Amino acid sequence: MEEHLINNVLLGLLMMTGFAIVRMRSLLAVTMLTSIYSLLSASLFVVLDAVDVALTEAAIGAGISTILMLATVALTTDEEKAPRHKPLLPLFVVVATGAALIYGTLDMPHYGDPMAPIHLHVAPTYLHVTPEEIGVPNVVTSVLASFRGYDTLGEVTVIFTAGAGVLALLGYRTRRRNSQNPEIRKMVVLRVITKLFFPLILLFALYVQFHGDYGPGGGFQAGVIFATGFILYALAYGLGNVQRIIPYRTLRIMMVAGVLIYIGVGIESMLLGGKFLEYRILADDPVTGQHLGIMLIELGVGITVAAVILIIYYGFVSRQHQEPPEDT
Amino acid sequence: MHDVMHGVLGLYNYWIVIILMMTGFYTVIARPNLVKKIIGLFIFQTSVFILFISMAKIEGGTAPIISEGARIYSNPLVKALASTPIRYPTS
Structure with a gap:
């Protein structure tokens, strides 16, 4: 139960950070927010049992990407120009695509379902064969x-x-x-x-x-x-x-x-x-x-x-x- | 009512993923600034990882590191899949 709660809170925080990144104009602030975003997703990966991915995300996303992004901002400019016209068309495209995708999720297997098709094929073989053949935990x-x-x-x-x-x-x-x-x-x-x-x-x-x-x-x-x-x-x-x-x-x-x-x-x-x-x-x-x-x-x-x-x-x-x- | 709640909680991860994905997509198509576009791609990409890894999770499972006392492991293949592309954006 706590796991669900942590999962949902982290996803909520990710969403808020994402919106803030889109809205902010100072690229320096956006870069720092991206770093936070990355750290949040790394924490989420730990909750979802993907520890290797979490370690990679923390090292790459929160660490190296941020430094390289800061270097880029330092080489160029750290202020984003205001857009000239209202982004109505992109907004429409995004909302339409999003709605279609959400419609597509409706018959997906639920989160955490052990009988989802993804768990029934190749993956169990790897789990069974690894201890005997590879000997790596x-x-x-x-x-x-x-x-x-x-x-x-x-x-x-x-x-x-x-x-x-x-x-x-x-x-x-x-x-x-x-x-x-x-x-x-x-x-x-x-x-x-x-x-x-x-x-x-x-x-x-x-x-x-x-x-x-x-x-x-x-x-x-x-x-x-x-x-x-x-x-x-x-x-x-x-x-x-x-x-x-x-x-x-x-x-x-x-x-x-x-x-x-x-x-x-x-x-x-x-x-x-x-x-x-x-x-x-x-x-x-x-x-x-x-x-x-x-x-x-x-x-x-x-x-x-x-x-x-x-x-x-x-x-x-x-x-x-x-x-x-x-x-x- | 209980069914609806169950459905919403079961699909909540995917919906947030889609919102994040569209946030990234919007940043890519609506913002002229190149740094912003790359950050948009970054958000999009992370959302794909979250989608994959949410699907890999098994209720009550643990990280796929074989150890005593653990019986259910979440899907290892998806993790291997997801940790490969993380490495590209830096490059």
Whole structure:
């Protein structure tokens, strides 16, 4: 019962945040509201038993997207112009589509119904087979990394391509000076807390990376959290300091290395006489092989994701200081 | 009366999802500002995840991590499905 209540309240809050986002004109405020929206939906995912999705949403939506969006707003303008005419046609389209969709929900299976068609086919098989064949408690990880390993390879490639695309569009310029907003230097609390939290965030990222088989998490979430730690440090202490730890060139190598580790696991299993990404060949015991395979490809995913996100961030920030700031 | 209440509660998640979806859709088609359009897409996209995950929920179930003492698990496949596309918008 409490679960229903929490679910309904969170959905109500999401709706209100959504309306506020549409109405507000200050893009800075809208970005912060989007972050809240994302955090609310992550909480909702926890209530709905989707812990892996929740972790991803919290790391990506509330964390990285917000930072990138803020960077975009800082590069452009933070005021949205008022529309010239009343949006009657879009309003009509939206209401009509919405009404049609609501009509469509009327014969859908009710929320929480265990006999809904979605629960009767493929999913039970995964739940039954996972403990014996894969030996990984987290079924979502076993589906993502083992049963549907090809999809995840495709996904890593997409992320890699996106990183390469951003690189091609934004470019990157090295700066010798550690230019940083002098205002931030005065924020002692922020700097001290950042220094305290930085190692903890990295430790947490490693935990999420290697505990993904047993609990919520995995390579993707870990990569994002890892990158977030460095971005936080860069925000408080300037990009130059972070670049001394992870230079741009290392990131480019990491970005490729992750994808290569993934493909390498696939080729290794082919060399051992199995099919592409058939992990059970990797060790004498099939279950150990599955464990090893999943761990390695998650590592590959984590490395690529962390590198791509940091590269995008570097690209944005190196661009930011190119021209003299206009609004300060 | 009880039936109506039951129906409303059973479909409540989907209706909110549709409202959110249309909010995002409206932002995309009615606002000229590109940042706003992207945020609209973001709202739309999240609403699709909520739709999927609401369908995956089983009453009394728990997260699909095999453990002792749990017998009903919510649908793991949908979660795997939903956690893949979350990753694209950043890129």
